[in-house]
Amino acid sequence: DKIHENNTNDNRPDNSDKMHDDDPRGQFTWLKIILSEARRNQSRAVIVGHISPSVGSFRHTQLWKTEYIQRYYEIVGQFNDVVMGQLFGHIHTDEFRLVDGADKRGMNDVGGNGGGGIVAVDTPILLGPSVTPLHGNDPSFRIVKYGHIISNGGSGDTQPSHNATIPSNRDGYYRLLDYDSYRCDIRDGNASWSKLYIF
Secondary structure: OEEEEHHHHHHHOEEEOOOOOOHHHHHHHHHHHHHHHHHOOOOOOOEEEEEOEEOOOOOOOOOOOHHHHHHHHHHHHHHOOOOEEEEOOOOOOOEEEEOOOOHHHHHHHHHOOOOOHHHHHHHEEEEOOOOOOOOOOOOOOEEEEEEEEEEEEOOOOOOEOOOOOOOOOHHHEEEEEEEEEEEHHHHHHEEEEEOOOOO
């Protein structure tokens, strides 16, 4: 199982260097190859990037070009059995996004670009908070827990494995187990860190 990082800065709508490029730096081709290899090897993948393929919380505008969002979701939707997590940041807040292929409102009318719908994606996009209080937010961070789940004789019951060695996928599977979010309340004068929640 692997973590795959994408240079998502190329996907911004205002990136004039890549305005006419349908696959900036070949990243969509690369992602499809990597996920195909993971499926062939019966492994799972976590996709990581800075800017998420979604709408921003502050300006309520798309963070990627429409055609890049559609292409990304087409690829990830083809590999719902492989992609176990999508981790992004950029918006400085602790949020998540769900991608429902039946809900096509976001991609059809943003910027008057038209376009088709979105492929359903099983894995939510987790948007990590920021340690900088740039937008009036408290400094925050998230610890994501990842582990191997052991199947108990086909009964459907699973338990986390804490083995130091990586077991075979035949013995179970990997997944994101949980995450803890922490924040520092900078308004109380103490600037102390506390756990906000676990998911």
